[in-house]
């Protein structure tokens with residue numbers, strides 16, 4: 001499975017793990033991240049992208065996102081780099097590759113490692129190159145909610161032999177095997193059990209064969225629905241970065257309250273009331289949301305700075321000489337997207353077809369046409 005994965009993505013090493021979270025932890029460990037280090041992370045991502053930094057007692061520093069593509073903004077990254085910065089965790093959010101050209105250049109200049117969280121972007125491409133292979137280490141997810149899945153699972157990819165070896169060690173109780181392997185650097189060689197099972201690997205081999213088709217189906221669905229949604233004056237479907245192929249984990253829209261005259265929340269809840277939840281996932285309700293996840297730095301562990309025990313570690317670690325800032329307002333674009341403008345939905349997942357999407361468009365249209373009743 002690992003060999004096939006490496007061939008498919010055109011990388012030297014593919015390392016199977018039991019989740020993308022485990023993969024991110026392996027990557028951060030292999031990168032040598034530790035106490036006193038800062039790592040620049042996107043605030044608009046699933047919690048694990050930043051937790052991988054905390055796990056190694058380092059400090060996540062949140063840079064702002066791009067207004068058009070919602071990935072880390074290179075201009076904001078530059079402002080957040082300090083002598084303590086060790087790496088950047090970029091996220092191909094919603095299935096859109098990060099700005100690899102500019103961010104990789106910043107990383108090279110500042111001698112930083114790029115860890116690419118591609119959990120949402122398997123099969124996406126940046127100038128012909130697969131998302132996940134754009135940084136130094138890339139991570140894919142195989143959890144049930146992703147494009148292809150094995151129930152739970154993940155894969156880490158890299159072209160770097162030394163990083164690959166360290167990732168493999170951390171996956172499998174490093175401290176117990178380093179001696180036998182003659183491995184001498186002990187940094188972060190505290191092991192875990194992040195092994196994928198044979199059964200999941202067998203499923204992953206079959207799933208990988210379907211990836212291209214499933215991504216193409218999402219792209220076709222998005223093309224179909226975008227044309228129609230863009231005719232509704234208060235909606236604007238999100239842009240695709242030039243030169244990229246988007247994998248559309250979710251489909252993003254921007255909402256213009258000044259045109260609709262009603263709040264985004266009122267609009268979206270009326271649309272949801274028109275639609276049905278997906279079969280067998282009824283408890284999740286209709287998959288349309290205002291924004292995505294709350295900006296990470298506004299969540300309790302960052303606001304209260306409690307992670308390990310109750311003494312404030314790693315934030316108050318005596319090896320840390322920097323300055324932590326998690327105050328509301330540090331990433332204004334992220335907050336504007338989350339609290340005002342962004343709508344995300346999943347009505348483009350296979351096996352949804354054009355007829356299903358017509359229902360979705362109809363709901364968005366109906367609420368637009370009757371918006372005065374919601375005022």
Ligand SMILES: *Cc1c(COP(=O)(O)O)cnc(C)c1O
Pocket residue numbers: 018019020021022045046048049091117119120140141142143153154
């Ligand atoms: C899903 C996801 C993860 C975690 O994936 P698991 O396999 O469930 O651990 C990490 N990062 C992002 C951006 C994700 O969407």
